[in-house]
Amino acid sequence: MIYLPDKKQLLIDKELNELDKFVIEFTRLLPEYVLVSGYVSILTGRSRGTEDIDLLVPKLDFNSFKSIWDKIYQNKFECINTEDVVEAFDLLKEHAIRFARIGKAIPNMEFKLIKTKEDFYSLSNKLKVILKKDILFISPLEMQIAFKLNLGKQGNEKDLEDAKHLYELFKDNLNREELIRLIRLFKAEKEFDLIK
Amino acid sequence: MKYTPNLNKIRNAKTDKEKNFIERLEFIKFWAEYIKTHKDSDWSSQQKALINSQF
Numbered sequence: 001m002i003y004l005p006d007k008k009q010l011l012i013d014k015e016l017n018e019l020d021k022f023v024i025e026f027t028r029l030l031p032e033y034v035l036v037s038g039y040v041s042i043l044t045g046r047s048r049g050t051e052d053i054d055l056l057v058p059k060l061d062f063n064s065f066k067s068i069w070d071k072i073y074q075n076k077f078e079c080i081n082t083e084d085v086v087e088a089f090d091l092l093k094e095h096a097i098r099f100a101r102i103g104k105a106i107p108n109m110e111f112k113l114i115k116t117k118e119d120f121y122s123l124s125n126k127l128k129v130i131l132k133k134d135i136l137f138i139s140p141l142e143m144q145i146a147f148k149l150n151l152g153k154q155g156n157e158k159d160l161e162d163a164k165h166l167y168e169l170f171k172d173n174l175n176r177e178e179l180i181r182l183i184r185l186f187k188a189e190k191e192f193d194l195i196k
Numbered sequence: 197m198k199y200t201p202n203l204n205k206i207r208n209a210k211t212d213k214e215k216n217f218i219e220r221l222e223f224i225k226f227w228a229e230y231i232k233t234h235k236d237s238d239w240s241s242q243q244k245a246l247i248n249s250q251f
Contacts, residue, residue, distance in 0.1 A: 014240035017247040045231045045239055049250040157217050164221050168228035
């Protein structure tokens with residue numbers, strides 16, 4: 001695995017698992033997105049699975065959403081919340097919707113619109129992950145570590161472990177100043193002390 | 197490559213839950229080091245077996 005922070009690229013010559021294949025097949029259908037949260041740790045080797053993958057997309061009007069929806073269905077995925085595109089669009093405005101392969105429930109893609117400053121940051125500073133033949137876009141590592149530390153404040157050890165994985169793997173190449181700034185922003189200094 | 201967790205850190209933890217958590221953090225550190233020092237094909241084939249077994 002080679003991380004090139006200046007180019008915002010991460011090269012991983014990995015054997016793809018079922019989760020990676022699911023993510024690659026789904027994200028191919030989207031014009032713009034960024035993968036966030038647990039899958040970022042899993043993509044980079046964390047030894048755990050997950051039932052869902054978190055994905056952020058820029059705000060969409062109904063027609064753009066419908067066009068993505070049609071493409072998703074043409075490619076043998078379906079929304080597990082509803083089959084009605086209007087209802088799905090309304091749900092998406094409120095929170096999130098999930099897509100899985102037709103007839104399956106897991107793994108599924110938790111599809112959310114970009115809403116917060118942190119979401120915008122993740123998209124604007126996204127990292128390009130170059131796999132053998134495929135490309136994925138993930139949230140920057142500094143943000144992922146700080147974000148996971150923040151989630152860990154609620155006592156979720158899995159989130160602190162995800163942060164630890166990314167920190168240990170990339171600590172020599174992280175933008176330290178930016179990492180500390182984001183950790184302070186989330187007020188997660190105590191959690192950082194636990195994992196560093 | 198041997199897994200040698202920091203036993204003092206684990207011993208200093210107050211509860212069993214905390215001990216388990218600290219030990220897992222130690223393993224994550226070891227696994228990250230494993231990833232850094234082995235070919236991508238090596239660690240990812242192990243990860244693939246673990247993840248694919250869940251589906």
